[in-house]
Amino acid sequence: MPAVVSAVGRPAGAAVDVAVVGAGPAGLYAAYYAGFRGLSAVVVDALDEPGGQVSALYPEKLLYDVAGHPAVKGRQLIDNLLEQAAPFETRYLLGRAVVGLARRTGGWTLSTDDGGRVDAGAVVIAAGLGRFVPRRLPCSVPYEGRGVAYHVPRPEAHAGRDVVVVGGGDSAVDWALALAPLARSTTLVHRRGTFRAHEYSVRQLYASAVRVVTDAEVVACHGAQRLEQVQIRRGEEVFTLPAQALVAALGFTSGLGPVAEWGIDLEHRRIRVDRCMSTNLPGVYAVGDVCAYPGRVPLITVGFGEAGTAVNHAAVTLRPGERLAPEHSSDAFPGARDRATVPSVSAA
Numbered sequence: 001m002p003a004v005v006s007a008v009g010r011p012a013g014a015a016v017d018v019a020v021v022g023a024g025p026a027g028l029y030a031a032y033y034a035g036f037r038g039l040s041a042v043v044v045d046a047l048d049e050p051g052g053q054v055s056a057l058y059p060e061k062l063l064y065d066v067a068g069h070p071a072v073k074g075r076q077l078i079d080n081l082l083e084q085a086a087p088f089e090t091r092y093l094l095g096r097a098v099v100g101l102a103r104r105t106g107g108w109t110l111s112t113d114d115g116g117r118v119d120a121g122a123v124v125i126a127a128g129l130g131r132f133v134p135r136r137l138p139c140s141v142p143y144e145g146r147g148v149a150y151h152v153p154r155p156e157a158h159a160g161r162d163v164v165v166v167g168g169g170d171s172a173v174d175w176a177l178a179l180a181p182l183a184r185s186t187t188l189v190h191r192r193g194t195f196r197a198h199e200y201s202v203r204q205l206y207a208s209a210v211r212v213v214t215d216a217e218v219v220a221c222h223g224a225q226r227l228e229q230v231q232i233r234r235g236e237e238v239f240t241l242p243a244q245a246l247v248a249a250l251g252f253t254s255g256l257g258p259v260a261e262w263g264i265d266l267e268h269r270r271i272r273v274d275r276c277m278s279t280n281l282p283g284v285y286a287v288g289d290v291c292a293y294p295g296r297v298p299l300i301t302v303g304f305g306e307a308g309t310a311v312n313h314a315a316v317t318l319r320p321g322e323r324l325a326p327e328h329s330s331d332a333f334p335g336a337r338d339r340a341t342v343p344s345v346s347a348a
């Protein structure tokens with residue numbers, strides 16, 4: 001995967017042409033497209049990892065309906081999108097939420113929840129379902145970042161560890177299956193007797209090395225500096241397992257949050273756009289699952305097309321005289337430095 005640098009706590013720097021809110025598939029493709037059109041771009045996401053729903057909810061699943069990919073793992077698709085944007089000077093500001101949008105001369109200023117700001121000529125909102133907030137397992141909260149996590153972007157990071165996954169849905173089962181070949185031990189704890197996950201995955205689960213503990217709950221976490229053990233209660237029985245990692249796969253809540261307060265026209269908690277992907281605010285576009293127009297279908301491939309449309313229109317707005325239709329990428333590669341010599345994604 002190209003190196004994506006989180007710049008939490010650092011100012012975003014000089015004005016850019018395009019600020020993208022959200023590093024899901026639509027936002028990442030908007031960043032690529034900005035580079036392709038010779039525009040500088042910053043992508044801001046509240047999550048520490050790029051990839052939006054794909055990374056947070058199903059990085060290990062295969063997708064079969066993304067154009068040009070007969071089958072691609074969620075994680076691989078996001079890596080590919082990052083690699084595609086890598087020749088350009090895209091900056092990724094991860095782990096910070098955009099909380100404000102204010103007009104300024106020549107564009108817009110985004111403010112972030114760490115007190116930072118990004119000045120941009122145009123804004124592409126690719127906020128999907130909004131900010132994801134993980135459902136927490138109360139007893140594990142003190143160990144957040146010290147062994148307790150809410151998703152598994154890189155299963156390899158858990159190699160050789162004792163891992164306890166908590167939950168009964170697709171993410172919990174998928175992650176347990178992905179971790180089992182790598183971890184020293186993998187235990188899946190679910191408070192009910194049956195799983196909500198896909199039937200095929202559940203069959204794989206019971207055939208795997210994962211220790212499955214149903215009708216049970218993690219009731220305590222212990223450890224000095226980091227997580228070392230978890231206590232599990234199953235009926236009257238209470239037992240302790242070694243655990244250097246606990247993955248609380250209890251789902252996420254999501255909501256548009258501050259985006260709804262920026263004076264943008266909304267429709268059923270989505271941002272209303274026209275055929276150019278423009279919102280009612282000049283120079284502010286919306287793409288991907290966050291946008292609404294009659295007949296929209298919430299698919300990744302659709303979001304890619306919308307991102308291209310929005311950035312091409314932004315290019316014309318930012319640089320009057322430019323053509324709306326881009327050159328064919330097969331004929332020219334405008335805006336990029338020499339592909340062969342360029343490192344991956346640059347830091348903020």
Ligand SMILES: Cc1cc2nc3c(=O)[nH]c(=O)nc-3n(C[C@H](O)[C@H](O)[C@H](O)COP(=O)(O)OP(=O)(O)OC[C@H]3O[C@@H](n4cnc5c(N)ncnc54)[C@H](O)[C@@H]3O)c2cc1C
Binds near residue numbers: 047057
């Ligand atoms: C289990 C599952 C399986 C799926 N399978 C498929 C499939 O096979 N094929 C397919 O086409 N689609 C599939 N989808 C749908 C697909 O994942 C979504 O359509 C796609 O992720 C939408 O992309 P997006 O970039 O618009 O938004 P998202 O992926 O939702 O990303 C939005 C990003 O914006 C960030 N954000 C939101 N608000 C802010 C803010 N204020 N500040 C900073 N960051 C913010 C969020 O943190 C998030 O990272 C599936 C979805 C799920 C849940």
